[in-house]
Amino acid sequence: MALIEVLHRRATKLGLLPKVIGKLSIVSNILVLISIGLILCLPLDGQYRRTYISExxxxxxxxxxxxxxxxxxxxxxxxxxxxxxxxxxxxxxxxxxxxxxxxxxxxxxxxxxxxxxxxxxxxxxxxxxxxxxxxxxxxxxxxxxxxxxxxxxxxxxxxxxxxxxxxxxxxxxxxxxxxxxxxxxxxxxxxxxxxxxxxxxxxxxxxxxxxxxxxxxxxxxxxxxxxxxxxxxxxxxxxxxxxxxxxxxxxxxxxxxxxxxxxxxxxxxxxxxxxxxxxxxxxxxxxxxxxxxxxxxxxxxxxxxxxxxxxxxxxxxxxxxxxxxxxxxxxxxxxxxxxxxxxxxxxxRHFVSIGSYLPSAVCLSISFGISAAHSYINNQYITVPLSDNSSILALIIFFGSIAISFIFLQINETFLQPHLMILAFLLISFLPLTNIPQPLITIQPCLSYRLKSFAFIYISLVLTSLLVMNFALAFGMGLLAFPLTFTKSCSEMITFKSKVINCFYLAISNPFIAIFIFVSIFEDDITNFEVFSDLISSFKYMGNWTWAITCIGWFTTWQMVYIANLDTPRSALDGDTKKNL
Amino acid sequence: MIGGTALQSILLVSFLLRLTLHCHYPNLTFGLDDLVEFSSPMTSYKSLLESFFILNHTSNNLYDGGLIHQQPLLIHVLSFFYVDNNLLLLSIIYSIVDIIIALQLIHINMILFPNDTGSKKYLPGVLYLLNPICLLSNVSKSTIIFPNLFLILSFKFILSSLLQNLNSSNKLNIISAGVSLAISSYLSFYPIYLIFPICSVIYNINKQITNNVSNTNYIGLFIIVTLSTIIGLLVLSYIINDLNWNFIENTYLVTFSFKKLIPNLGLWWYLFIEMFEMFLPFYHSVFNLFVFALILPFTIRFSSYNKQNTGKNINLILMSFWALILCLGWITLTKAYPTVSDFGFFISFLPFFKPVFGYMKYPILSVLLFLHAIVLSPIFYHIWVNLGSGNSNFFYAISLVYALSIACIMIDLVWSILRFEFDDGKPNYNARLTQL
CATH class of the missing domain: 3.40.630.10 (Zn peptidases)
Structure with a gap:
């Protein structure tokens, strides 16, 4: 205990905690790297074990x-x-x-x-x-x-x-x-x-x-x-x-x-x-x-x-x-x-057991949790109480997104037009670049941060609950959805280039675009666009939950972060931000 | 009559919502009743239906089959409303009970915080009605709702005596509280432990109203009423149960002896899966003592002044009420067959801790812990029982997380109350008492 006390005092003296809290987004990124690193470590000698007949x-x-x-x-x-x-x-x-x-x-x-x-x-x-x-x-x-x-x-x-x-x-x-x-x-x-x-x-x-x-x-x-x-x-x-x-x-x-x-x-x-x-x-x-x-x-x-x-x-x-x-x-x-x-x-004749590979998915789940904390803590809106209107509005948007995801879940595989769907989501992702949404929707920056915070805590919860049931899906979904946490709020973006990058992150972390890209690169068995009808039919006939989890877990999160990215900086607020920074 | 039109419409909507869920989604009721999170052998809706069947269609004693663990009076009263397998009356009863509980919460809030205005007055009740845990536990038709109803009625009657200065109506309130507590204890036993914190609430109320005039008679009255009502109820049960005492064994003793080895969110079942028989009495006594262990300490600590402080600003009635809620939380944490419904009932009282919210250190941690526990526990149960790829350790681990979340909330509350007391009721959030 003495050692811990010494370390604790040292940490307090250096002001380590506030420093770490200030850099939470980096902590979250590091955790993802650790997560990938852990997987890459598994095939190293000494990390895997020889199989044996246990019974x-x-x-x-x-x-x-x-x-x-x-x-x-x-x-x-x-x-x-x-x-x-x-x-x-x-x-x-x-x-x-x-x-x-x-x-x-x-x-x-x-x-x-x-x-x-x-x-x-x-x-x-x-x-x-x-x-x-x-x-x-x-x-x-x-x-x-x-x-x-x-x-x-x-x-x-x-x-x-x-x-x-x-x-x-x-x-x-x-x-x-x-x-x-x-x-x-x-x-x-x-x-x-x-x-x-x-x-x-x-x-x-x-x-x-x-x-x-x-x-x-x-x-x-x-x-x-x-x-x-x-x-x-x-x-x-x-x-x-x-x-x-x-x-x-x-x-x-x-x-x-x-x-x-x-x-x-x-x-x-x-x-x-x-x-x-x-x-x-x-x-x-x-x-x-x-x-x-x-x-x-x-x-x-x-x-x-x-x-x-x-x-x-x-x-x-x-x-x-x-x-x-x-x-x-x-x-x-x-x-x-x-x-x-x-x-x-x-x-x-060699295997890795759950104890060895689970930590990598746990890291992913935690990193989303930390991103949530980052969007909650590291801005001037931390002082806004949780019972504020923006939080309640964020909750309403959350339930709305879930409702939309449920509607998406009902799509029939014959009715589905994957080409159109991908194209539509690409267009939607780059919509914030134009000025079209601005007169229609105004998202206050505070609401934007709250939305992101709720979205990340939600996907973190989804990943955690998937961890033990379906490690591979949790890991894959976590990795593919992770670019969502790179998106920034309007007040942090000054140049047009940063806006383009923001929209790019949104596009590649869209569940449907991401699955499409992943399947076209890594999977030979499935011809590109068929993956969606396959997912739906296997959800319907084989009891495969992947499509449902993608829609309700991932797509909901994406919608919330997307709405959060529609936030409109105001000149007065810009002034505030500069002061605070 | 309390409430404006807004409140009335919320009450009506939540009543209709509950009624619709009860009547139109009977599968939801049975589905929830199958979840160990929502139903225990002591509160299960299925065993209630079974008892109705035994009562109406056979000449057997209710408890002969060893399946029924609800109290005979409850079964007999509820069976009045279950005519021709029609669920409507029963559904209305369940829905109304929830509305009554919400109204009692609003009442209590108005008594404890008379300065609240506008919508704040109704917040505890509305939160209870909107709380998905409470909603689902109501839809699961768990019979835990009835002891909860009488418990909160008892709380309300006790606090109502604060409003009346007339001794006669005061007495009536005390008697009603005693009867309610007795019914609640009769229905689920554990509320009887709350007699101690409730007595301390009565003590403090009397002290405030009558300015230190003799107050023992009220406490005595309360205890006598409670105990005699319990005895009366037991005798009545004995008579109604074909002059047979076997209901005691099948209701209370089953709880004490953990006889029904069914996984639940509690802390103890796991230890009885594989244990040498000679240790059983020891663990039975320890675990039962454990539930009682912190009742008196909570009561004593929070119902009297800390002598160093002047304590002029502290509302002792509020403090002793907090002690009561902490005791309720402790029972939720350590009782033998807990369900999420108990937790839902416990957190419905958290709005009354409003003055100390500012002191709470890690509410987000507690919320996240609870959220994860409640999401993961059905999944781990599924992995263990249905898929067979997990084992009981998975589920027990997550039920420990659940217990940890309750413990976190309680520790946080205790700390906040102590700080509140230390600051003598005048919040000073900047004072740092520890290094952490």
């Missing part, structure tokens, strides 16, 4: 896998039969496949959904279990690139046949053949939890198989595990999958990156994997949907295994991977709970 019962690859050559013939048979079904309508296809499931004694049913496509599913009741838990083997008929998932379907059926001959299962096995990996799969998962008659207990884990090529061979496996709303499956099941894949001698790729980037350990490769993880998690639901996303939000640990390339390992190797994962999950006595639910992988 002892999992024992990946401890049992010998028998899905080998003898099953290959059966698989080939199913595939030939499936090839004949490709052009048939879904109803016919489901009937034929149902008859196969009947052949090896799997109960099955079809979930009818005219809007999204029918889903055939079968339940194999385990012999050892009490039938209250199940593992899902899911095969979308068309994969995310709209290719027919021939290998996946053949594998799914032959694996089910193979599993059904074994007495070792203590969890039910459910085979799901849906029309596509997004809407149809999602509607089946929803129906399973609400209305279906044939069920097999709570779903513990789900493995989605994607093997679109007609070849017998594949080169490596791409693993997808990002869920909707920043959710991730338990790190244990990801570790099990990676360990099983590598045990079979196959290489694994994360976040759709190149194998060379996965397996040459360098700082930049790790950083790339990490940043792609953050980006994909933030855009999850908007990008391609691989199937595992459909299981989000229901405590189901879901993975998608995608076979890539056409030569190397044979298809039964790809079958042994889900086999071994199923054997591991089968051992579990409790739900997945041991390992991390919040993590980023920097390499297949």
């Amino acid at each position: 002892n019962a999992l024992l990946p690859s401890q049992a010998y896998s028998y899905f080998r050559e003898s099953e290959w013939n059966i698989l080939r048979g199913y595939r030939t039969a499936i090839e004949a079904l490709i052009d048939k309508p879904a109803r016919v296809r489901n009937e034929v496949i149902s008859s196969w499931l009947t052949d090896f004694g799997m109960k099955h049913a079809v979930y009818d959904n005219a809007a999204d496509g029918d889903t055939l599913y079968g339940v194999y009741n385990s012999q050892r279990g009490d039938g209250t838990e199940a593992i899902v083997l899911a095969v979308p008929w068309y994969n995310t690139d709209n290719e027919v998932n021939i290998g996946g379907a053949a594998l799914g059926i032959s694996l089910s046949r193979y599993f059904s001959r074994w007495p070792i299962w203590s969890k039910n096995i459910i085979l799901v053949i849906s029309e596509n990996p997004h809407k149809a799969m999602k509607s089946w998962v929803d129906a399973y939890h609400n209305s279906l008659d044939l069920t097999g207990g709570s779903l513990e884990a789900a493995i989605v198989l994607d093997f679109p090529s007609k070849s017998e061979y594949f080169e490596f496996v791409e693993l997808y595990f990002n869920g909707i709303n920043g959710e991730l499956p338990n790190l244990d099941i990801v570790n099990v999958a990676i360990s099983v894949i590598e045990h079979e001698g196959v290489k694994v790729s994360l976040q759709g990156l190149n194998l060379s980037e996965m397996y040459t350990s360098s700082y930049f490769n790790r950083l790339k994997t990490l940043l792609f993880g953050v980006k994909n998690s933030a855009l999850s639901g908007t990008r391609k949907l691989y199937g595992n996303e459909a299981f989000s939000g229901r405590r189901i640990q879901a993975l998608t295994l995608k076979a890539c390339g056409t030569e190397g390992h044979d298809i039964t190797t790809f079958g042994r991977i889900p086999e071994a994962i199923f054997r591991s999950v089968n051992n579990l006595l409790e739900k997945f709970h041991q390992s991390f639910f919040f993590y980023f992988l920097v390499a297949p």
Whole structure:
């Protein structure tokens, strides 16, 4: 305590606190730099950790896998039969496949959904279990690139046949053949939890198989595990999958990156994997949907295994991977709970946990809070009490902005004209340059500061509440919205150039323009303008909250700061300012 | 009748708003009732409906199932208004109760600050009506509103005796206050602790009015009325509950023994998740003592003069009323099954601390803490219970932040009151008493 007292006295003597308070905007900027710096530090040696299996019962690859050559013939048979079904309508296809499931004694049913496509599913009741838990083997008929998932379907059926001959299962096995990996799969998962008659207990884990090529061979496996709303499956099941894949001698790729980037350990490769993880998690639901996303939000640990390339390992190797994962999950006595639910992988066998990366988003959130304090404290209006008219007016504008954001949220994806929207927001952003708004609206400088203060505290609150739920979104949104804090009030701007810069900040921090720019630069999966309709449809059908949070959190803040930037300096006030400065 | 047309229209609008929310959005009521922030086993609307069902459609005793924790008299009285599953009467009751509470706040303000003019007179009541926490807790149909109503009635009756110099109406006020406090204590037990600060308010009022003439009889009267009403209510409950005392176990003892292990915003539930059974009695007694621990200290400290000061300028009635509110805050902080509704009720009294606002050191910090706690707590609960990616520590941590925010407000208030006293009622904001 003595040391603290000494430091405290020293700080008081130097007048450190008033100095820091005077430079709050710089403190806020520094915090953003720290936040970015912290992320950049994560792939450094010593900052990330080696993955490990936390739940002892999992024992990946401890049992010998028998899905080998003898099953290959059966698989080939199913595939030939499936090839004949490709052009048939879904109803016919489901009937034929149902008859196969009947052949090896799997109960099955079809979930009818005219809007999204029918889903055939079968339940194999385990012999050892009490039938209250199940593992899902899911095969979308068309994969995310709209290719027919021939290998996946053949594998799914032959694996089910193979599993059904074994007495070792203590969890039910459910085979799901849906029309596509997004809407149809999602509607089946929803129906399973609400209305279906044939069920097999709570779903513990789900493995989605994607093997679109007609070849017998594949080169490596791409693993997808990002869920909707920043959710991730338990790190244990990801570790099990990676360990099983590598045990079979196959290489694994994360976040759709190149194998060379996965397996040459360098700082930049790790950083790339990490940043792609953050980006994909933030855009999850908007990008391609691989199937595992459909299981989000229901405590189901879901993975998608995608076979890539056409030569190397044979298809039964790809079958042994889900086999071994199923054997591991089968051992579990409790739900997945041991390992991390919040993590980023920097390499297949290395990860950073929430404790390491959360501080960077916390810094962002705090920096907005400090910006709020800056616009409240560091001007001559601090003496104006909080119950003043300007604060009440700011509150009313805040509620008005939220109302407008809610209206925006209701926009239909077919009605939306993204080109026009972007153009309109660009024009609106540069409107303060002209004299058009001045006769219409006069914003008092005091109100302007209050508006900014409220806006920043609001977005800080939004980011804080997002922190744990969806780190990637909180971080991305915080960074992209941060230029808002650079905007200055009219009284601080003298030259035309500074006004242009001000409007530029407004433009690039507009949620829609910022998302558009970000997606066009960093995301290959989404063609520029489609991102908005993707966001809206994934909000509507996949339960993805990104669009809602963008509108209500970010767009509201932007509107408030925009209105704050319409403030009009008056000659008398200018005189005041000069005196005060 | 108090109030101008502006006030009347605000009252009418807030009454209609509440009634509309109650009647047209029954899902909102059930949704809020599902939130641990708004409902506890002791105040839950769902268990109230369950008790109506048991009462009307079965011959079972109310408390046999172990699901009902509301008092028998409350259930029987409210069930009168629940005819044919029609919610309208019940909704009107809830909405009116909120309006009455707001009116009592305005009354109290007029008694304590007779110099207030214009819209300032009505501010506490209007703030209560506009407070989203109070609005939502009303819509959640939490039964906590009834003990709150009787508590504030009791406060008002006590302070009303200040206005009357006639002894007979004074007595009537004291008796009404005693009865109200008794009903409130009967409904949620904890208000009985407030008998001490209320007695000190009576003491100070008497001292002021009657100039140090014997005042013990008023305090005695108040205590006797309160206790005898409680006993009367308990006996009545016993009779109405098929001559069965089991309601005591299911209402008060459940609260004392933390028997319902349900996560809530309180400080204690977490400690009972996993504890060796032999420690339970110890922790039960400590946590229950804790709620009572600061009642007497607050009462004693703020209801008498600091001898060094002349204290001519300090309104002792106001001071002892502040002590009463601090005790209420302390109960909100430490009680067994708290909800945000308790907090909403507590902060409705903050406008009465007007004279010391200038001394408060970190109101913004407290507000921000509370704002974050109240936003994050449903999220962390969702992460824990629905998504399964978090665990109970997340929610408990945020409930600690919530407790911290209440504690911050209280510490700030205590400091301000002490400074107020130090400055002898004449604010001197520039005097620096500590280095910080």
